[in-house]
Amino acid sequence: MTFEDLKLIPPILKALSKENYTAPTPIQEQAIPPVLEGRDLFGCAQTGTGKTAAFSLPIIQRLSQQQAVNGSKRRIRSLILTPTRELALQISDNMKAYGQFTNLRNIAIVGGVSQKEQERWLEQGADIVIATPGRLIDLMNQNLVDLRHVQILVLDEADRMLDMGFINDMKKIIAKLPTSRQTLFFSATMPPEISKLVQTLLKDPVKVEITPVSSTVDRIEQSVYLVNKENKLALLNHLLQDPSIVSALVFTRTKHGADRVARGLTKAKIAAQAIHGDKSQNARQAALNNFKSGTTRVLVATDIAARGIDIEELSHVVNFNLPNIPETYVHRIGRTGRAGMSGIAISFCEEEELPYLKDIEKLIKKTIPKVKDHPYPMQSVPAAAKAEAVPAQAASRKPAKPREARRR
Numbered sequence: 001m002t003f004e005d006l007k008l009i010p011p012i013l014k015a016l017s018k019e020n021y022t023a024p025t026p027i028q029e030q031a032i033p034p035v036l037e038g039r040d041l042f043g044c045a046q047t048g049t050g051k052t053a054a055f056s057l058p059i060i061q062r063l064s065q066q067q068a069v070n071g072s073k074r075r076i077r078s079l080i081l082t083p084t085r086e087l088a089l090q091i092s093d094n095m096k097a098y099g100q101f102t103n104l105r106n107i108a109i110v111g112g113v114s115q116k117e118q119e120r121w122l123e124q125g126a127d128i129v130i131a132t133p134g135r136l137i138d139l140m141n142q143n144l145v146d147l148r149h150v151q152i153l154v155l156d157e158a159d160r161m162l163d164m165g166f167i168n169d170m171k172k173i174i175a176k177l178p179t180s181r182q183t184l185f186f187s188a189t190m191p192p193e194i195s196k197l198v199q200t201l202l203k204d205p206v207k208v209e210i211t212p213v214s215s216t217v218d219r220i221e222q223s224v225y226l227v228n229k230e231n232k233l234a235l236l237n238h239l240l241q242d243p244s245i246v247s248a249l250v251f252t253r254t255k256h257g258a259d260r261v262a263r264g265l266t267k268a269k270i271a272a273q274a275i276h277g278d279k280s281q282n283a284r285q286a287a288l289n290n291f292k293s294g295t296t297r298v299l300v301a302t303d304i305a306a307r308g309i310d311i312e313e314l315s316h317v318v319n320f321n322l323p324n325i326p327e328t329y330v331h332r333i334g335r336t337g338r339a340g341m342s343g344i345a346i347s348f349c350e351e352e353e354l355p356y357l358k359d360i361e362k363l364i365k366k367t368i369p370k371v372k373d374h375p376y377p378m379q380s381v382p383a384a385a386k387a388e389a390v391p392a393q394a395a396s397r398k399p400a401k402p403r404e405a406r407r408r
Helices: 010-018 026-036 051-064 085-098 116-124 133-141 158-163 167-175 192-201 229-239 255-267 281-293 326-333 351-364 383-387
Strands: 041-045 078-081 106-109 128-131 152-155 182-187 206-210 220-226 248-251 272-275 298-301 316-319 343-349 370-372 389-391
Touching: 010 051, 010 085, 026 041, 026 051, 026 206, 041 051, 051 078, 051 085, 051 152, 051 182, 078 167, 085 106, 085 128, 085 281, 106 116, 106 133, 116 133, 128 133, 133 167, 158 167, 158 182, 158 192, 182 192, 229 255, 229 343, 255 272, 255 298, 272 281, 281 298, 316 326, 326 343, 326 351, 343 351
Parallel strands: 041 182, 041 206, 078 128, 078 152, 106 128, 152 182, 220 343, 220 370, 248 298, 248 316, 272 298, 316 343, 370 389
Antiparallel strands: none
């Protein structure tokens, strides 16, 4: 299937061609037609499936085909709610690229920066607003945002917004929207609270489910190192001596841990920066830009800060700390092996994290190969873990060459 087959208008097709998009992904194939028809949609899709374009392209098409009201200020006709600043900015950039040959205007409303500039943008008017719930509520309370004309609402990464405590803010925002609207709802997981929201907010929705969270991408090569907690940083330094690790996104459990790992790597003369919620927006964006450009080889992040990080050629993901929620592991490693490329996911597991490892393997329905013969083996390794260990060289091969390099 091609983008032409999806009945997209020439200005969008021209933009997609300019941005080197060659073919729609499965979620784009399934989501774009019903959204163009005005249907509500529930998309269950994890990161890297192309869902931003799946909702952005039909929104741009529907809004651009409406008659402009002469002499009036642009009204907010589409609202996209998303959990983090990085993801909001990324969506805004993508929508600007997709709509570059239309006359639509979108703005990002996020916290962590002065609201003065955002006030000016709102005063000038915008067709599409991409916002984090906290900052949007602030501006609503100051009567600076008019949501009475919203036709299309997008809730992106709804499960993460729930995890971050935005559920009440989401409900307050939705209460200010017209009841007659189109709602597009995206979530990577389906906890009971999300199921209730879907039933409450969506009317006869089309359901699109892509790559269930329990199935990790086959092309991602996974391995785990059993290591004592105090030796994790030394092991990471050791692994990063391998030049085949071109870029690595390292996940830690806490903000303090991210800073500590970044400092340790920098001390070892490995270009690394940390990104988490305590960093200013400018510092986070600078760290992300440095990582994307290759100036920084290693980006150390917490899970919340990592939402919105979209790097097409990320070679390695490293779980410095295993997550206690197994679905989070799937989301983390899904940041490599994107857009048809291969990738490598490495995990460190200390003794207290062994139950987390067991839960992850149960979810993904496979045993993650355990690396032996590394310089920092865990002391008192359980016998079962020893039996499953594999040679270190087998778990540190270079990622295979891309089988497909289409943009998503």
